[in-house]
Amino acid sequence: MELCTSCLTPLAANQILYTPQAKVICAGCANKVDIVDTDKRAAGNIVKNATGALAAGIGSVIVLLFISMIAGSLPALGAVAVSIVCGIIAIRGMAAGNERFTKHLTNAQGIYVWIATVVGWTFCLATLLMAMVRGFVIT
Numbered sequence: 001m002e003l004c005t006s007c008l009t010p011l012a013a014n015q016i017l018y019t020p021q022a023k024v025i026c027a028g029c030a031n032k033v034d035i036v037d038t039d040k041r042a043a044g045n046i047v048k049n050a051t052g053a054l055a056a057g058i059g060s061v062i063v064l065l066f067i068s069m070i071a072g073s074l075p076a077l078g079a080v081a082v083s084i085v086c087g088i089i090a091i092r093g094m095a096a097g098n099e100r101f102t103k104h105l106t107n108a109q110g111i112y113v114w115i116a117t118v119v120g121w122t123f124c125l126a127t128l129l130m131a132m133v134r135g136f137v138i139t
Contacts, residue, residue, distance in 0.1 A: 004029055028118050043104035046093035049086045050116040056083035057120030060127040080124040087117040 001010050004026040005019075017030045025033070060079035068076060090113050094102060102110065 014021055039101055040103045040104045042093075043109075046090055046101065046105065047109050048089035048112055049093065050113040050120075053083045053087035053090060053120035054116040054123075055120070056080070056086060057123030057127075059083075061123050061130075064127050064130055068131075068134075073134075076127055076131060084118045084126050087121055090117050 002016055002024045003010055005023040006025055007027040009026050009028075010025065011026055015026065016029060017025050019025050019033065020028075021128065056079045060076045060083060063079055064073065064076035092098075094110065094113055105113075
Protein backbone atom coordinates (compact mmCIF):
# COMPACT_ATOMS: atom_id res chain seq x y z
CA MET A 1 0.00 0.00 0.00
CA GLU A 2 1.22 3.46 -0.97
CA LEU A 3 0.37 6.85 0.55
CA CYS A 4 -0.77 9.91 -1.37
CA THR A 5 2.08 12.41 -1.16
CA SER A 6 -0.39 15.31 -0.74
CA CYS A 7 -2.98 14.13 1.77
CA LEU A 8 -1.29 10.94 3.07
CA THR A 9 -4.34 8.78 2.31
CA PRO A 10 -3.48 5.07 1.97
CA LEU A 11 -4.06 3.90 -1.61
CA ALA A 12 -4.59 0.45 -3.06
CA ALA A 13 -2.61 -0.43 -6.18
CA ASN A 14 -5.58 0.31 -8.48
CA GLN A 15 -6.10 3.79 -6.92
CA ILE A 16 -2.59 5.13 -7.48
CA LEU A 17 -2.13 8.06 -9.84
CA TYR A 18 1.07 9.97 -10.52
CA THR A 19 1.92 13.65 -10.80
CA PRO A 20 4.06 14.95 -13.67
CA GLN A 21 6.96 14.73 -11.18
CA ALA A 22 6.21 10.99 -10.71
CA LYS A 23 4.88 11.38 -7.15
CA VAL A 24 2.08 9.12 -5.93
CA ILE A 25 -1.23 10.98 -5.66
CA CYS A 26 -4.89 10.07 -5.06
CA ALA A 27 -7.74 10.90 -7.45
CA GLY A 28 -9.05 13.74 -5.25
CA CYS A 29 -5.68 15.49 -5.09
CA ALA A 30 -5.13 14.91 -8.83
CA ASN A 31 -8.41 16.67 -9.61
CA LYS A 32 -7.43 19.65 -7.44
CA VAL A 33 -4.07 19.93 -9.23
CA ASP A 34 -5.79 19.71 -12.62
CA ILE A 35 -8.22 22.50 -11.73
CA VAL A 36 -5.39 24.80 -10.63
CA ASP A 37 -3.45 24.07 -13.83
CA THR A 38 -6.54 24.86 -15.90
CA ASP A 39 -7.06 28.13 -14.00
CA LYS A 40 -3.42 29.09 -14.66
CA ARG A 41 -3.90 28.44 -18.37
CA ALA A 42 -7.03 30.62 -18.34
CA ALA A 43 -5.05 33.41 -16.66
CA GLY A 44 -2.40 33.08 -19.35
CA ASN A 45 -5.09 33.39 -22.00
CA ILE A 46 -6.14 36.75 -20.54
CA VAL A 47 -2.59 38.04 -21.10
CA LYS A 48 -2.51 36.52 -24.60
CA ASN A 49 -5.76 38.27 -25.54
CA ALA A 50 -4.33 41.60 -24.37
CA THR A 51 -1.26 40.94 -26.50
CA GLY A 52 -3.57 40.13 -29.41
CA ALA A 53 -5.40 43.44 -28.93
CA LEU A 54 -2.09 45.30 -28.98
CA ALA A 55 -0.68 43.43 -31.98
CA ALA A 56 -3.86 43.76 -34.02
CA GLY A 57 -4.09 47.47 -33.18
CA ILE A 58 -0.52 48.07 -34.35
CA GLY A 59 -1.16 45.85 -37.35
CA SER A 60 -4.23 47.85 -38.33
CA VAL A 61 -2.14 51.01 -38.67
CA ILE A 62 0.57 49.20 -40.63
CA VAL A 63 -1.97 47.59 -42.93
CA LEU A 64 -3.76 50.87 -43.54
CA LEU A 65 -0.55 52.74 -44.29
CA PHE A 66 1.23 50.17 -46.44
CA ILE A 67 -1.25 47.63 -47.79
CA SER A 68 -4.42 49.67 -48.32
CA MET A 69 -3.09 50.90 -51.67
CA ILE A 70 -3.34 47.31 -52.89
CA ALA A 71 -6.16 45.79 -50.89
CA GLY A 72 -8.20 48.78 -49.76
CA SER A 73 -9.21 49.63 -46.19
CA LEU A 74 -11.04 46.39 -45.46
CA PRO A 75 -8.03 44.43 -44.11
CA ALA A 76 -7.22 47.30 -41.74
CA LEU A 77 -10.81 47.35 -40.52
CA GLY A 78 -10.59 43.60 -39.98
CA ALA A 79 -7.52 44.12 -37.79
CA VAL A 80 -9.44 46.76 -35.84
CA ALA A 81 -12.25 44.26 -35.25
CA VAL A 82 -9.79 41.62 -34.05
CA SER A 83 -8.19 44.11 -31.67
CA ILE A 84 -11.53 45.16 -30.23
CA VAL A 85 -12.68 41.57 -29.68
CA CYS A 86 -9.37 40.50 -28.10
CA GLY A 87 -9.44 43.54 -25.84
CA ILE A 88 -13.00 42.89 -24.72
CA ILE A 89 -12.11 39.29 -23.87
CA ALA A 90 -9.04 40.42 -21.91
CA ILE A 91 -10.93 43.09 -19.98
CA ARG A 92 -13.80 40.72 -19.18
CA GLY A 93 -11.19 38.29 -17.87
CA MET A 94 -9.95 40.98 -15.47
CA ALA A 95 -13.47 41.88 -14.28
CA ALA A 96 -14.71 41.34 -10.75
CA GLY A 97 -15.84 37.76 -10.24
CA ASN A 98 -12.89 36.29 -12.12
CA GLU A 99 -10.55 36.25 -9.13
CA ARG A 100 -10.28 32.48 -9.58
CA PHE A 101 -8.17 33.19 -12.67
CA THR A 102 -6.67 36.62 -11.97
CA LYS A 103 -5.09 35.43 -8.72
CA HIS A 104 -2.63 33.52 -10.93
CA LEU A 105 -1.48 36.74 -12.64
CA THR A 106 1.36 38.81 -11.25
CA ASN A 107 0.76 42.52 -10.62
CA ALA A 108 2.86 43.31 -13.68
CA GLN A 109 0.74 41.00 -15.85
CA GLY A 110 -2.45 42.64 -14.58
CA ILE A 111 -1.12 46.09 -15.42
CA TYR A 112 0.11 44.83 -18.80
CA VAL A 113 -3.38 43.57 -19.70
CA TRP A 114 -4.87 47.03 -19.19
CA ILE A 115 -2.05 48.96 -20.86
CA ALA A 116 -1.77 46.62 -23.86
CA THR A 117 -5.51 46.72 -24.43
CA VAL A 118 -5.78 50.51 -24.19
CA VAL A 119 -2.73 51.07 -26.41
CA GLY A 120 -4.07 48.55 -28.96
CA TRP A 121 -7.42 50.33 -29.01
CA THR A 122 -5.65 53.68 -29.38
CA PHE A 123 -3.97 52.38 -32.52
CA CYS A 124 -7.40 51.24 -33.73
CA LEU A 125 -8.79 54.72 -33.16
CA ALA A 126 -5.89 56.17 -35.14
CA THR A 127 -6.58 53.68 -37.94
CA LEU A 128 -10.25 54.61 -38.06
CA LEU A 129 -9.46 58.34 -38.08
CA MET A 130 -6.88 57.94 -40.85
CA ALA A 131 -9.29 55.81 -42.85
CA MET A 132 -12.02 58.44 -42.52
CA VAL A 133 -9.66 61.22 -43.57
CA ARG A 134 -8.44 59.23 -46.56
CA GLY A 135 -11.92 57.94 -47.37
CA PHE A 136 -12.71 54.29 -46.90
CA VAL A 137 -11.50 52.39 -49.94
CA ILE A 138 -12.85 48.92 -50.53
CA THR A 139 -11.43 47.19 -53.54
